[in-house]
Amino acid sequence: MQHAQIVQDQLGEAVLQKGKLSLTGLQERLFSRLFQNLVYAQIWEDPVADMMALEIGPEDHVVCIASGGCNVMSYLTASPAAITAVDLSPAHVALLKLKLAAARHLPDHARFYDLFGHADQPTNPELYDTYLKDKLDPVTRAYWEGRPYGRRRIRMFTQGFYRHGLLGRFIGSAHVASRLGQVKYDALLSAETLEDQRRFFEENMEPLFDKPLVKFLGRRPAALFGLGIPPAQFDKLAADGSGDVIPVLRERLRKLMCDFPLNDNYFAWQAFNRGYGPEGRGGVPPYLAEENFATLKANTDRVRVLNRSLTDMLAGEPAASRNAYVLLDAQDWMNDGQLNDLWTQITRTAVKGARVVFRTGGTEDILPGRVKEEILSRWTYDAEMSRACFEADRSAIYGGFHLYRFNG
Known part of the structure; x- marks a missing residue:
């Protein structure tokens, strides 16, 4: 219970930047709860x-924020020496641990794909009960067998798992709004x-962007909470x-x-189909590709997953011991003190x-x-690779992709 409270406090600190009684402060507190x-x-x-930017090799120890875990699982296909993944959300930690257990203990790729690719098969709870729960x-x-709505959480994998979570519900709401605007995505998905x-x-x-209701909602920070955008990041988008x-x-x-063919952009399929494409159309994350399953299974014991903040975790690690760091967009949420604490530990x-x-919600590098x-001068910004990776990033939601290299 004490650990849970510490993590909850850290999550609040990560998000809250304004006074508690201000409108933005109230929005930040709501986002923290969500x-x-x-x-x-x-x-x-x-x-x-x-992976294009990091060039992960067999000697590398990677540090990253877990989020939905697709990144961690995909990095394993490059066979790094080790990965340490952290997240302040206990739900994200539980999801990554389930993915690791499934890769390790499910007997074949077909059943692994049933769970995380199709993610809607009626037999998925049976896979969990037979192969995973005791591991x-x-x-x-306790998380996956919890019953917040009267049914075990693992049953989300019988209903279309990617329709769940804050982002999944936001995408569902966007589909409802699209139908009200007489927009159907069948023609797009068959393009x-x-x-x-x-x-x-x-x-x-x-x-749609010229409609008054869309303009009204789009300009309200709370309307974009479902995309995982806190008020501080909303301000960077608006800038x-x-x-x-x-x-x-x-x-x-x-x-x-428009920028990537739909037969190779699973992010577009998630956005407009609310799941991966049928029969592999649209591609999948590297960890779900059948040709990577044997490598994935062999490497699952290389991952350590922690319900902690990245800065706190790094503070307990040896000096000069890590090769690659993936910060997602977490720095957009941070004030200057938090940024300097994080980069002090990264540099050490x-x-x-x-x-x-x-990544950044806005275009510019925020560092x-x-x-x-005295900290940042020890690093070199790779503008050319940053630009190339931004252009290659099929998720398309961010304004910038940034790569720094340590001079030593």
């Missing part, structure tokens, strides 16, 4: 772009060319639109719909040549002028 439960059934950062630690098992995808966007989606978030949202949606634990990748010069 984030204590499952937010991302699937992570919304492209692990292929991450889980008590806290993780054969990028030109077909662009035409669908121009004819069906662009007009890219000269104070108006609507053109930014329009451009991010355009990139998701990094080996020469270590890489750090992160210069905020992280102390």
Whole structure:
């Protein structure tokens, strides 16, 4: 109970930047409460772009934020020496531990894919009962066997798991709003060319952004909580639109719909089909690909999963011991003190040549002028690779992808 309270306090500290009685402060407190439960059934950062930047090798010890766990599982296909994954959400920790147990103990890829690829099979609870539940630690098992709505949580995998969580419900609400606007995504999902995808966007989606209700909701920070965007990150999005978030949202949606072929963008399928495409259409994260299953199974014991903050975890690690760091977009949530505490520990634990990748809601790198010069000067920003990885990131939700390399 004491550990749970500490984690809850840390989550509040990660989000809360304004006074408790201000409107923004109240919004931050609401977001903090929402984030204590499952937010991302699937992570919304492209692990292929991450691995392109990190160039993970067999000697590397990777440190990352777990979120939905798709990143951690996909990094395992590169066979690093070790991965330490942390998250302040106990739900995300339980999800990653379930994925690791499934890769380790399910006998074949078909059943693994039933659980996390189809994620809607009526036999999935039986897989859990037969192969997994006795392999889980008590806290993780209690989570999946908990009954917050009268049924075990593991039954989410019979109903379309990716429809659950804060993001899944947000996408469901967006589908309802689309239907009210007479927009159906069948034509998009059957598109054969990028030109077909662009035409669908121009004819069906662009007009929605001119509707008063869309403008009204889109300009309210609380309306975007379902995307995992706290008020501080909302402000960065709006800054890219000269104070108006609507053109930014329009451009991010355009990139998701138009810049990548639908036969190789599982993020688009998650957004517009609420699950991965049928018969593999649209691709899947690397960890779900059949050709990677044997490697994944062999490497599951290389992961350590902790319900802690990244800064606190790193403070307990040896100096000069880590090679790669994945921060997702967590820094967008941080004040200057939190940023400097984090980068102090990253710099202390990094080996020469270590890489750090992160994303930002806005376009610009947020570290210069905020992280102390004596710390940041020990790192080199790789602008060329950052730009290449941003362009390759199929998730399309962020304004920037950033790569730093440690000078030693």
